[in-house]
Amino acid sequence: MINKKGTILVENIIFIILNLVFLAILILFLFSHVGGAAVLEEKYAKQIALMMDAAKPGMEIHLNVEDAIEKADDEDWEEKIINVEGNLVSVKLREKGGYSYSFFNDVGVNAYPDTTNNKEYVFIINENE
Amino acid sequence: MRMNKKAKSKIFHYNFFSKNRRGEKVISVYWFAILFIVAAAVVYMVFIFYGQPYDVREIEADMLTSRISDCLSEGGYLIKENLVTDNFLQNCNLNFNTEDSYGWGEQEQYYFKAEVKNFADGVLIFDVAKGNPNLKDFCGKEDSSFPACVETEVYSVDKEGNQYEIKILSVVRKTEKNVN
Numbered sequence: 294m295i296n297k298k299g300t301i302l303v304e305n306i307i308f309i310i311l312n313l314v315f316l317a318i319l320i321l322f323l324f325s326h327v328g329g330a331a332v333l334e335e336k337y338a339k340q341i342a343l344m345m346d347a348a349k350p351g352m353e354i355h356l357n358v359e360d361a362i363e364k365a366d367d368e369d370w371e372e373k374i375i376n377v378e379g380n381l382v383s384v385k386l387r388e389k390g391g392y393s394y395s396f397f398n399d400v401g402v403n404a405y406p407d408t409t410n411n412k413e414y415v416f417i418i419n420e421n422e
Numbered sequence: 423m424r425m426n427k428k429a430k431s432k433i434f435h436y437n438f439f440s441k442n443r444r445g446e447k448v449i450s451v452y453w454f455a456i457l458f459i460v461a462a463a464v465v466y467m468v469f470i471f472y473g474q475p476y477d478v479r480e481i482e483a484d485m486l487t488s489r490i491s492d493c494l495s496e497g498g499y500l501i502k503e504n505l506v507t508d509n510f511l512q513n514c515n516l517n518f519n520t521e522d523s524y525g526w527g528e529q530e531q532y533y534f535k536a537e538v539k540n541f542a543d544g545v546l547i548f549d550v551a552k553g554n555p556n557l558k559d560f561c562g563k564e565d566s567s568f569p570a571c572v573e574t575e576v577y578s579v580d581k582e583g584n585q586y587e588i589k590i591l592s593v594v595r596k597t598e599k600n601v602n
Contacts, residue, residue: 308450315457319464326472339478346485380517394599397486397532399517421515 330364334392337361338384341375341404342396344416345382350400352418359412361386375414377402477600479570486592487574490514490536495578500586505538505548518553524598530554533569533593541577541585557593569595 326332337358344354358375361384365374368387376383380399385391401421407413493504493514504513511518520526533553539546561571571593578586 311454312457315461319461322465323468326468329472332472335475339476343478343481343485346482346489380519381521393521393523395520397482397516397518398489399512399515421517 330368330386330390331392333361333364334384334386334390337375338382338392338394341377341382341384341416342394345377345380345396345400345402345418346398348398348400348402348416348418350418350420352416354416354418355407355410355413356416357412358414362412373406375404377404377416474602475600477566477570479594479596479600480572482596483570483572483592483594486516486532486534486594487572487590489516490534490590490592491574491576491588494536494538494588495576498578500538500578500580500588502580507550510550511552516552520596526596529595531595533557533591535591537589539587539589541587547586553593554595557595558591561591561593566601567597569593569597 341356344356348354361374365371365386368390370385370387372385374384374386376385380397381393381395383391383393399421401419403417403419405415407415494501504510506513510516518530518532520531530553533551533555535551535558536549537546538548557569558571560568561573571591573589573591576588576590578588580586
């Protein structure tokens with residue numbers, strides 16, 4: 294590797310740089326899929342549906358959805374990210390996306406962003422009229 | 423002799439390969455081919471893993487069982503007012519409507535069957551079944567593409583001290599949104 298003058302050959306440097314570039318691309322790809330909008334939409338839709346199944350009238354539930362809000366900001370989605378209509382939960386973090394999941398608990402749910410904590414969503418459980 | 427010594431010294435010289443670098447270039451090609459294969463394998467594994475949806479059907483079926491159990495028995499006492507087949511879903515605050523995707527509007531995605539028996543003599547005093555009855559045929563079969571079934575037995579008493587056994591079977595389908 295070291296020639297008579299004691300300098301490192303250029304080929305080895307290029308080889309190491311190419312390896313590092315390859316690893317960086319692989320890690321970027323992994324992180325892009327781990328925190329992907331589609332995965333978050335499905336995760337929160339099902340999580341909230343299961344929460345509603347277990348909930349009873351009179352409950353007030355606060356759910357931390359910071360990563361979903363950040364993802365919606367990244368996707369330039371400014372509308373409400375979580376909607377509960379009837380017994381259907383819809384989570385939408387981007388314009389061309391969204392995931393819905395139903396729950397079997399017959400309750401009325403009012404979902405809105407927490408005004409005191411912008412990282413949370415509030416769910417008020419009522420009797421279904 | 424001189425030529426042999428020279429040759430030997432060349433063999434052990436640190437710069438032995440300096441004149442022939444073609445071998446190194448060939449090895450580099452194989453190296454990057456291996457890297458590409460590894461990258462392809464990692465990408466494939468990531469797509470397989472994150473392409474799988476979260477399967478929450480068993481949790482849902484468990485919650486449905488728990489909800490029905492709470493509807494029939496509270497604090498260990500049987501709620502005889504709810505032992506009515508008509509309007510059982512409304513009495514227990516259950517709604518089996520689902521989103522109208524994958525043809526779910528025509529095929530119900532839930533099913534449950536509840537039986538209340540006298541513990542002493544095993545006589546059935548109440549039973550109710552709601553939802554899609556075809557789903558119970560898939561219970562007992564080990565396949566993730568089949569509906570998720572949960573069966574539970576709880577025991578209850580009434581104010582007279584009579585003991586009852588409540589058997590509940592809950593089934594949740596929703597295969598298209600929980601299994602790839």
